[in-house]
Amino acid sequence: MGVRRVAKGVSDFLVETVGEVVAEVLLSLLACAVLGALVLIAHLSWSFSPRVTLAGAGLLSLALAHGAWTAFRAPAKGRGRRGLAAVTSFGFLLTAATAAYLLFYATGCDCP
Known part of the structure; x- marks a missing residue:
């Protein structure tokens, strides 16, 4: 009985370890793909115009600043975030x- 319990414990440990390694690799690959897509979008946008x-980056910065401002301030009493503030x-x-x-x-992508 002791051998079966030890074997089951070892197999559970191996399955969990392999699962964590596979998940880490998949998350890293996805992060590298997202980073590559962002760089490609920036490159294509810059080569187009x-x-x-720059105008789009400025508008995006304004929208993100407004979002940060509305996210970290308390809304008015009796009102939740609506419309533009929610978006x-x-x-x-x-x-x-x-x-x-x-x-x-994405810090481990080793992108050239």
Whole structure:
């Protein structure tokens, strides 16, 4: 009985370890793909029109700043976030989550 329990414990440990390694590899590959797609979008946008790229980056920065401002301030009493405030807050939180994900997983991409 002791041998079976030890064998089951070892097999559970191996399955968990292999699962974690596979998940780590998949998350790293996804992070490298997202980072590559962002670089490709920036490159294609800049090659199409630098002025439009800078204008778009400025508008995106304004939207993210508004989202951060609305996300970290208390809404008026009796009112939740509505309309533009809800959209920019969601955009800011999505961008922040993506940046944190890339910070943790895309640092090992070894991109040339």
